Amino acid sequence: MNFIIDALSWACLMLGCFLGISGAIGIFRFDEFYSRAHAASVTDTLCVLFIISGLVLQSGFNLVTVKMIFIVVLLWLTSPVASHALIRSAYQTGLKPKLAITRKESSKRTQS
Amino acid sequence: MPYRYLLIIGLSIFWLLLSGYWTNPLILGLGAASVALSTWIAMRIEKKYAFKDKGVSILIRQHTFWPWLLLEIVKSNIAVLKCIWMPKTNPTSPIIRQLKMQPQSNIARTLYANAITLTPGTVSIEVRDEEILVYALLEDAMKDLEDGEMGRRVHKLEGGN
Numbered sequence: 428m429n430f431i432i433d434a435l436s437w438a439c440l441m442l443g444c445f446l447g448i449s450g451a452i453g454i455f456r457f458d459e460f461y462s463r464a465h466a467a468s469v470t471d472t473l474c475v476l477f478i479i480s481g482l483v484l485q486s487g488f489n490l491v492t493v494k495m496i497f498i499v500v501l502l503w504l505t506s507p508v509a510s511h512a513l514i515r516s517a518y519q520t521g522l523k524p525k526l527a528i529t530r531k532e533s534s535k536r537t538q539s
Numbered sequence: 540m541p542y543r544y545l546l547i548i549g550l551s552i553f554w555l556l557l558s559g560y561w562t563n564p565l566i567l568g569l570g571a572a573s574v575a576l577s578t579w580i581a582m583r584i585e586k587k588y589a590f591k592d593k594g595v596s597i598l599i600r601q602h603t604f605w606p607w608l609l610l611e612i613v614k615s616n617i618a619v620l621k622c623i624w625m626p627k628t629n630p631t632s633p634i635i636r637q638l639k640m641q642p643q644s645n646i647a648r649t650l651y652a653n654a655i656t657l658t659p660g661t662v663s664i665e666v667r668d669e670e671i672l673v674y675a676l677l678e679d680a681m682k683d684l685e686d687g688e689m690g691r692r693v694h695k696l697e698g699g700n
Contacts, residue, residue: 446616453623461662462631465619465676468659473616490559497557507656511663514674518664524674527632 432484439481446474460517461524464510471506475499545595546581550574597646600696607692608654615660618677632678635664640671641690647697654689 446469453466479495486492518524554570555561621629642651652663652671660680665672675681683689 446620449620449623453619456623456626457631461674462633462676464662465659466623468656468662469616469619469623472612472657472659490556493556497553503657504653507653511652511656514662515664524633524635526634527678 436481436484439477439484443474443477443481446470446477450474459525460522461514464514468506468510471502471510475502542585543578543582546578547574550577596698597650597696604692604696608657611689612658615658615680618680619659622676631676633674633676634678634681635672635674636681636685637670637672638684640666640669641687641694642697643694644697647693650696651690651693654693655684 450466450470453469454463457463457466476499479499483492483495486495551570551574554574558566558570560566622631640648640651642648648666652666655661655663655671655673658680660677661673661675661684663671664674673681673684675684
């Protein structure tokens, strides 16, 4: 039983590490500000969830578990606000995103 | 009025879980004082910006929304990961579009915009009265939003059909 829990928690931790690293790589690999913010949001969501659930499996069920669940909930509630503020300020100061499909083309497509 | 009691109960549970010392009277007293202080500050805010929405019913219905949102987050994470690791086979197609919002009350709109930003691949840029400006990394993610599954679910949370 102990072995199974250990294996599960290690799998969760490794998956979380992989997601965190790929978020970091995505920040460097994408070519402009807006898409880089998306790469960072991979780290914000599932990476945090997997790492914390791995730690929860390690610690067993006690008050520390509850605190770690609080960390996930608070991060998931606040990180969208932060990235929204970042992107909104970039958009309002006039940084134009590189679009594959411009707004005019997309409105034409929906009309036809 | 009920929000005051809800806030006090919630803050007390939060404090008790974070502290872990449930027998020491000094620490319990400090906790009660901090709960009272934050409730007082919240009441002062509410005098100016009254909270009129149906917050309690939304809180009760949350359990139908979060499992679905978790599934969506996993799906969109996989899509963004493909773009990161295999940029040649999965090129990004950034797109900005203005969408109609189904949710009506302020709190449901906040929840909707937050849920859009929480899923990787889509970010809400601006929220106006009825409309929301969304930036998506992939065209498929934008199509999913246009179909309005998420909007319908948030609208159900606030008691719509």
